[in-house]
Amino acid sequence: MAPGGRRPTRRTFLLTAATALVATACTDSPQQTLRIAAGEPGGFYKEFAELLAAETTATVISTTGSVENLTLVRNGEAELALTLADAASAAYAGRTPFTTTVPLRALGRVYENYMQLVVPADSPAESVTDLAGKRISLGAEGSGAALFGDRLIAGSGITADVDHHPLADAVAELAAGTVDAILWSGGVPTPALADLHRRRPIRLVDLTDQLPALQAAYGAVYEHVAVPDGGYGHPVDTIGVPNLLVSHRDLPTDVAAAVVRVLVTRASRLVPPQALGTQYLDQRSLIATAPLPMHPGAAAAYRELRG
Incomplete structure (x- = not known):
């Protein structure tokens, strides 16, 4: 609980996460701050999320999959989520099974499903x-x-x-x-x-x-x-x-950029055994995030890494 009994806002939490993630990139002291909504044990999402978490010092939330993941992001219970593009499209447009629009942004198109x-x-x-x-x-x-x-x-x-x-x-x-x-x-x-x-x-x-x-x-x-x-x-x-890695639109730009740098520069560490023939982790594919708009912090990182 915040000082004075106030509950931390989404923005406060995410800014704290941004500071920790950026600090982690510069030190050997990992801090677990970001939450990744993943999938079922034994599934691709969970394996990929665990590899990504190990590189970003995040925690992984086991879920039933895309729709639950997007709901967690909408409700501020996860900062990152793995999702199928069709579920992301439905959430972004407020189509069934979602009753309202979810303000999502994409960090990358990571794998074929x-x-x-x-x-x-x-x-x-x-x-x-x-x-x-x-x-x-x-x-x-x-x-x-x-x-x-x-x-x-x-x-x-x-x-x-x-x-x-x-x-x-x-x-x-x-x-x-x-x-x-x-x-x-x-x-x-x-x-x-x-x-x-x-x-x-x-x-x-x-x-x-x-x-x-x-x-x-x-x-x-x-x-x-x-x-x-x-x-x-x-x-x-x-x-x-396609599988997308997504966030709420309020994810700070520093966090989005830091995650993208991991996707690009540590791609070889993010390949689950289930990824036979499905890997997208190069910039040409990562940036193809339709139907979602790309997060501005992610877009800036891709431009920086392209040189």
């Missing part, structure tokens, strides 16, 4: 429409996978028995045969899915027949991508969504 609709290897399903009437887990509540999954099913025109479970629970259900498919949003190979593949072979369903409808409704946040070999099952085409 693969939408992975997983079925047993012996499943007859070859497309989303083949799952009509089936039991599907579409990501944890509050995750980017859940947002995408609901859009995917709605756009396909099918009716399915849908629930929303965290990855560990969804994997257990698929292994036990209590669901027919699960949706996961992340890098390849996701360790939990690779482990499942060793116990009960799985494969991914090609989602690209749904891409035109999704792009027509939501724009270029959805992309056609090829899942690289070396994951689980055979290579397959699917839908990709």
